[in-house]
Amino acid sequence: MKRNLQALGLTAALLAALLLGGCTGQRPDGENATAETAEPTPAAEPIPNPLTGVADGDYTNRRPVAVTLRTLEGAQPQWGLSTADVLVEGVTEGTTASLMALYANADSISKVGPVGPGRDLLLQLALPLNALPVHIDKNVYASNLLNTLSYQDLDGYHIGKAAFAFDQDRQNAGYREENCWYTTGEMIQNGLSTYGTSLEGANTPLFVFGERPAVAEDARNATTLTITFSADDSEQLVYAADTGLYTKTNADGSPTTDTDNGQTVGFTNVLVLYASSGIKDDGYTRDYDMTGGTGIYLTGGGWEQIQWSKEDATGPLQLTDANGQTLVVSPGKSFIAIWGGYYGQGLTLTGADGTEQTLPEKPALLESGISDEDAAAAQAEFDARQKIIDAQAAVEQATAQLSEAQTALEEAQTALDADSSNEELIAKRDEAQALVDSLNQTIADNQAILDAAGVTATPAPEADSGAESGE
Structure with missing residues (x-):
């Protein structure tokens, strides 16, 4: 009787195994019966650097960082310029241009500063990228813009030493206190954590990047660009054929270097965005029409006239060439100047042979501008x-x-x-x-x-x- 029960149990177990095998389409011999094997989900392609177009890592779910730098007397030399993917410059108040450094990867920021106050003009190019604005204090126009959009920034005026540090050696060397504050990638992450947030999030490419034909040596008509922001604030970008980069100079003609590592600051791309300008209602702050205009684009020793447009403060920058086609920008770092062309400002461009180029007419003034x-x-x-x-x-x-x-x-x-x-x-x-x-x-x-x-x-x-x- 016991052997019969055991035999019955083995029979039941075998029957169950056969039934289960049938449910999954698996035969006893291991071959598929009717069900198909599911295809594996393909791995997502890594997102290249959204600010340079270079595939030097995976930037998926990584927000850029936009740090405003001080530029007034005593602010130079600055930290973090050579590691920035993009530098944006334009006069916002007074006669000295403000400067913003953009980084696609906060981990690349070993030290950047001296950190300056936020300006709404610079934010116009940072917000469309979903970048985190980093500054110490900000003017009322920048504050109003961020508040209207409920956009979180990292302001040292509020968060203090949780995200910013003071360089005592720099002050001991004679620098004013406001020119001694800096931040790092790690401190930026720590500062954000106090708000319960991080740098995780989507990013938007700054340009449409792609390979461009090389500029022949005898056709390099854009080797020295001089941008005059005011009588006491002028700089050059000079093309070096051996590196393919435009080296930035200071107002006195000396090369702009990064005091953090001593490297000279250079760019693959240089863009000057012409923007009609005037004066805001405080009678002091510069106002710009940031919906669009003409401009020039330099790369590889050559240049071309372009058109640019933006829908609003958060709208991405759209660039087209002279034929109205989307402008393809060379992969690499970029310098962007916002230039109003008002009284006291100038722009000259010369080729390798010293010939001065005929540039587009300067932009018209806004109604609040001064002739x-x-x-x-x-x-x-x-x-x-x-x-x-x-x-x-x-x-x-x-x-x-x-x-x-x-x-x-x-x-x-x-x-x-x-x-x-x-x-x-x-x-x-x-x-x-x-x-x-x-x-x-x-x-x-x-x-x-x-x-x-x-x-x-x-x-x-x-x-x-x-x-x-x-x-």
Whole structure:
């Protein structure tokens, strides 16, 4: 009886196995019966760098970072320029251009700064990329734009040392405090974590990237580009055939270098976006029509005229060539200048043979803009007033120094009278005489300026004689 039950159990188990095999289309001998094997899901292609178009890693689900840098006097040299994928520059306030460095990979930021305040003009090119804006403070226009869009930034004014650090060695070297703050990729990630967020998210390619035909050596008509943002803020981008890059220079003509690693800053692509400009309602901040305009594109030593457009602050940059076809941009790093062409700004481009190129006409002014004639008249009036102020100050300073110089001369002459052959006393007398002559000449020259303007110089205060009179 027990053997019969065991045999029955084996029979049932075999029947179950056959039934299960039939349900899955599997025969006892292991061959498929009716069901087909599911195809494996293909792996997604890695996304190349959205800012350079270079396939140097997988940028899937990785947001770029946009760091505003300080550019005013004392801000240079700056950290992090050579590792930036894109630099964007344009005047936002005053006469000095603001600068923004874009990085597709925050991990590449070993040190960037000095970090400056956010500006709405720069945000216009960062937001369409889904980039994280990083700055220390921001003007009201940038603040309003971010608030309207409910767009999270990383502002050192609010988050402080959670995402920013102070370079004490730089301050010890004589730099002002505001030019000593910097950040890193790690600190940026730490700062975002305090908001419960990260740099994970979609990204949008900056341009349509693709290979372009090489520019023949005898056709390189775009080797030196000079961008004048203002009388005291001008720079060049010079093409180097051996590297294929445009090297950026400072206002004094020296190469722009990254103080973090000493590397010279260079770009495969240079774009100048012409934008009509005016003045915002605060009477100081520059306003630009960022919906579109003409421009120029340089790469490989050659150039062409382009058109650009943007739907709104978050709309991506659209570029077309002279035929209205989508512009194909060479893979590599880019420099983008936003140029209004208003009074005091200039743009020149020369080829390898030194021939100056004929560039597109400068953009028209916005209604709030100031014409060249009115700007020139205002500049002339300002210069005239400043000349009077400088002349008054020069007369007052020279007059205040003259009495002491004359006393020194008299003492030197008295000593020389007692020892007329003493060469040391002769030299001392001549030096004192030269100083008196120089001060008198300074007074005469600047008094002539004041006389021509019908202005009387304010006399230098006389020495207090109270001590001698017993008061």
